[in-house]
Amino acid sequence: MKTNREAKKQARSGMALLIATAMAAGALTGCGNSTSTKADTAESAATEETAKAETTSETTTEETTAESMETTVKEEDTAAATTEDDSDFATVVSDDETDKEPDPIEVTVKDLTFEVPGYYTYDTKNSSDTQWQYSYESGDTDGAILILSVQEDMTASVDEFRSMKESLADSMKDFLGTDMTVTSFKETEYLGMPGYAFDYEGSVEGYSATADVDLYLDDSSDVIYVFGLVIAGEPTRDVKSDYIQMMKNASWTDGAASGTESTTKEETTKESTKKTADDGKVSADVKKVLDSYESLMNDYCDFMVKYQSADSSDALAMLDDYYSILDEYTKAMDELNSLDTSTMSTADYEYYLDVTNRVSKRLLEVSGS
Numbered sequence: 001m002k003t004n005r006e007a008k009k010q011a012r013s014g015m016a017l018l019i020a021t022a023m024a025a026g027a028l029t030g031c032g033n034s035t036s037t038k039a040d041t042a043e044s045a046a047t048e049e050t051a052k053a054e055t056t057s058e059t060t061t062e063e064t065t066a067e068s069m070e071t072t073v074k075e076e077d078t079a080a081a082t083t084e085d086d087s088d089f090a091t092v093v094s095d096d097e098t099d100k101e102p103d104p105i106e107v108t109v110k111d112l113t114f115e116v117p118g119y120y121t122y123d124t125k126n127s128s129d130t131q132w133q134y135s136y137e138s139g140d141t142d143g144a145i146l147i148l149s150v151q152e153d154m155t156a157s158v159d160e161f162r163s164m165k166e167s168l169a170d171s172m173k174d175f176l177g178t179d180m181t182v183t184s185f186k187e188t189e190y191l192g193m194p195g196y197a198f199d200y201e202g203s204v205e206g207y208s209a210t211a212d213v214d215l216y217l218d219d220s221s222d223v224i225y226v227f228g229l230v231i232a233g234e235p236t237r238d239v240k241s242d243y244i245q246m247m248k249n250a251s252w253t254d255g256a257a258s259g260t261e262s263t264t265k266e267e268t269t270k271e272s273t274k275k276t277a278d279d280g281k282v283s284a285d286v287k288k289v290l291d292s293y294e295s296l297m298n299d300y301c302d303f304m305v306k307y308q309s310a311d312s313s314d315a316l317a318m319l320d321d322y323y324s325i326l327d328e329y330t331k332a333m334d335e336l337n338s339l340d341t342s343t344m345s346t347a348d349y350e351y352y353l354d355v356t357n358r359v360s361k362r363l364l365e366v367s368g369s
């Protein structure tokens with residue numbers, strides 16, 4: 001398409017050609033009416049050609065302008081669409097990467113099935129046919145190690161298992177393979193199995209760390225389950241709460257059950273559905289029982305410290321106080337044992353662990369003084 005300037009230039013060239021032709025015709029035919037008539041005819045023709053050229057110029061200019069405007073609009077629409085698409089795509093990817101929670105990993109340990117949080121990575125080097133180990137890192141020195149293990153051919157009765165507390169605590173220290181010291185322990189029960197919960201403090205490869213280790217005897221299958229969580233530094237994820245939730249949600253595989261309390265998978269699932277809604281608050285009745293229990297155990301520890309430093313006459317005079325505490329202890333333990341940890345909310349269970357761990361730690365301090 002020609003520009004407006006080119007169209008006008010062409011029109012001017014056309015007019016000059018017509019004028020030159022007419023002048024040449026006049027020179028050849030002479031002057032007079034004939035010349036005048038021919039000149040008029042030439043002038044008329046030149047005028048028509050000029051009009052046509054101007055009309056063509058205007059049409060060409062309008063077409064050129066319209067096409068230019070259409071091209072500009074298309075370019076703007078394309079740029080806007082590209083910008084919008086890029087923005088939407090970036091937003092979608094960002095939202096997807098940020099908000100999507102990794103799917104849990106289903107792991108079956110002998111007769112129990114767990115859902116390991118999806119942010120853990122399977123550690124093939126430290127795993128085996130009877131041990132599943134997972135790791136999570138959120139920094140150079142922050143992270144966690146999750147251990148799920150089963151020890152088979154353990155032909156121990158419940159009474160024998162209950163008498164192995166000290167040896168189990170030492171063996172779990174070796175099991176962790178780290179510089180750890182037991183800070184508290186307590187007898188527990190999980191899915192109908194008797195067990196122990198040990199808490200350790202120390203270091204992992206020179207970094208400050210804590211560890212929770214839980215052992216449970218399934219005497220119907222002659223196995224001992226060992227579950228552990230080692231926490232180094234301050235991980236970004238709340239690995240402790242996720243561990244507790246994973247343990248609460250575990251279930252027996254089809255056809256499997258612990259013979260210790262004749263607990264079937266159906267019964268376990270039924271109990272699991274009774275869990276109260278977890279609104280992040282500790283239930284008033286649970287808190288009352290646990291606070292009463294902790295207060296009494298602190299009184300008992302204070303009494304024992306005083307008793308251990310008393311002479312014989314003072315010790316004899318303290319017997320009445322001892323029997324009074326013993327009576328209160330029986331009542332407190334009955335209330336504590338009435339709490340069903342399998343139906344507790346996460347907040348209740350965490351508070352239960354905090355209180356019993358503090359009490360165990362205080363008892364250890366007193367017994368070592």
